[in-house]
Amino acid sequence: xxxxxxxxxxxxxxxxxxxxxxxxxxxxxxxxxxxxxxxxxxxxxxxxxxxxxxxxxxxxxxxxxxxxxxxxxxxxxxxxxxxxxxxxxxxxxxxxxxxxxxxxxxxxxxxxxxxxxxxxxxxxxxxxxxxxxxxxxxxxxxxxxxxxxxxxxxxxxxxxxxxxxxxxxxxxxxxxxxxxxxxxxxxxxxxxxxxxxxxxxxxxxxxxxxxxxxxxxxxxxxxxxxxxxxxxxxxxxxxxxxxxxxxxxxxxxxxxxxxxxxxxxxxxxxxxxxxxxxxxxxxxxxxxxxxxx
DNA sequence: CATGCCCCCTGCACGC
DNA sequence: TGCGTGCAGGGGGCAT
Numbered sequence: 001x002x003x004x005x006x007x008x009x010x011x012x013x014x015x016x017x018x019x020x021x022x023x024x025x026x027x028x029x030x031x032x033x034x035x036x037x038x039x040x041x042x043x044x045x046x047x048x049x050x051x052x053x054x055x056x057x058x059x060x061x062x063x064x065x066x067x068x069x070x071x072x073x074x075x076x077x078x079x080x081x082x083x084x085x086x087x088x089x090x091x092x093x094x095x096x097x098x099x100x101x102x103x104x105x106x107x108x109x110x111x112x113x114x115x116x117x118x119x120x121x122x123x124x125x126x127x128x129x130x131x132x133x134x135x136x137x138x139x140x141x142x143x144x145x146x147x148x149x150x151x152x153x154x155x156x157x158x159x160x161x162x163x164x165x166x167x168x169x170x171x172x173x174x175x176x177x178x179x180x181x182x183x184x185x186x187x188x189x190x191x192x193x194x195x196x197x198x199x200x201x202x203x204x205x206x207x208x209x210x211x212x213x214x215x216x217x218x219x220x221x222x223x224x225x226x227x228x229x230x231x232x233x234x235x236x237x238x239x240x241x242x243x244x245x246x247x248x249x250x251x252x253x254x255x256x257x258x259x260x261x262x263x264x265x266x267x268x269x270x271x272x273x274x275x276x277x278x279x280x281x282x283x284x285x286x287x288x289x290x291x292x293x
Numbered sequence: 294c295a296t297g298c299c300c301c302c303t304g305c306a307c308g309c
Numbered sequence: 310t311g312c313g314t315g316c317a318g319g320g321g322g323c324a325t
Contacts, residue, residue, distance in 0.1 A: 284317085
């Protein structure tokens, strides 16, 4: 489920509880998720103090004081839940919400501040890794990542340059993490709708003959940024199972213009179109054929 | 290099 | 109630 806004929401929710805390113990309830846990995963984390929580694309990064980074990817169904240990709960009046089916609690980080962080992931498409900070950029999953959509190096020039001569459709182009890092199925659909661009259009048409950004590609970057910022402000989108680590739900799903709205009227002001669902690269695309060209 | 397809895994909604 | 089918927010790996 988690695309960039959901991961960012998780990061922000965890930050106050995790910053400066020490990892007392890592409880592993299986030996792998999508991939095996790295060598000596538990012992390398034991006793470490958490120095920084950050995010790259859809990856949550937890940097330890000893300059090792815990990389967490939530896959499709991964969830991080923060809760108090029974001891702490009796002292304070903390409530902890719906931890999900405990049989899918695969990792529990026991922290020095009486909190625990539980990773639950029914489908196990997520994974964790632990590498020296220095090696992060060379990590297999990070090497080819494109720019952060909310960062300075993401521009229409970048998009146009990458789109040059590409016949692949805009949907696949934007879903490709090498183009821009962090968009997934929902936010690509939403961004294209905001930009008035058809997901079926070929990426190469973003450029004009003079290789300068067309007016369409100029609209695309702000559309992407806006939809991501709006979603982050709403605490992400809660579809089937996304919750913030404190159990609260995001509410951006109520603001979708096209995603999941097949057959419903287009939300664009004065557009009379109807949202359509098609399949591209084996995944659902929602768009308005009337206002998205 | 670019593209298209299959796969990993579980849960859930749906139709019969 | 039970069963089969298709679908789900990701992304690696492989053949072409």
